[in-house]
Amino acid sequence: MRTGIERVVQGLALAGGLILLALVGMTVLSSLGALGLKGAQAGWLPQPFAIGPYKAGYEIVELALPGIVFAMLPLVQLRHAHARVELLRGRGARGLDVLWQVVAAAMFALIAWRIGLGMVGKMRSGTETFLLALPVWWGYAACLPGAWGAAFVAGYNAIRQARA
Numbered sequence: 001m002r003t004g005i006e007r008v009v010q011g012l013a014l015a016g017g018l019i020l021l022a023l024v025g026m027t028v029l030s031s032l033g034a035l036g037l038k039g040a041q042a043g044w045l046p047q048p049f050a051i052g053p054y055k056a057g058y059e060i061v062e063l064a065l066p067g068i069v070f071a072m073l074p075l076v077q078l079r080h081a082h083a084r085v086e087l088l089r090g091r092g093a094r095g096l097d098v099l100w101q102v103v104a105a106a107m108f109a110l111i112a113w114r115i116g117l118g119m120v121g122k123m124r125s126g127t128e129t130f131l132l133a134l135p136v137w138w139g140y141a142a143c144l145p146g147a148w149g150a151a152f153v154a155g156y157n158a159i160r161q162a163r164a
Helices: 002-042 057-078 091-125 137-163
Strands: none
Touching: 002 057, 002 137, 057 091, 057 137, 091 137
């Protein structure tokens, strides 16, 4: 079962990483376009370089970035890659790890539930971004798979560690 879960969470993290690379590329191109526009206006670049920045590229980044962060959480949770402090050894440490996995599962489930409620509220209200008029609920929807995935993985880790 672990290999199946690992494949799914790796795929989710890979998708988040690819979207992050696309956002970086978009931001770089937008910055180069702004530089080209300023250079053409100053007279040190020819007019064809006067492309300018993307219109409201920051709105796209603003909508996508939380989903990217949440896409990484299940893999981080599966690999126990969160910051840790080792206070106990042996059975005490294992028991504490199980407790924290249960707490993490509950926390991620609560976060996912609240994101879902927020998404429904934004869908009903029809809230859109200011310049591009993108539906704001898209950003919430991008967070849900990672949030629920992290809750599931934390629960799976708790059960697996309790049996060990």
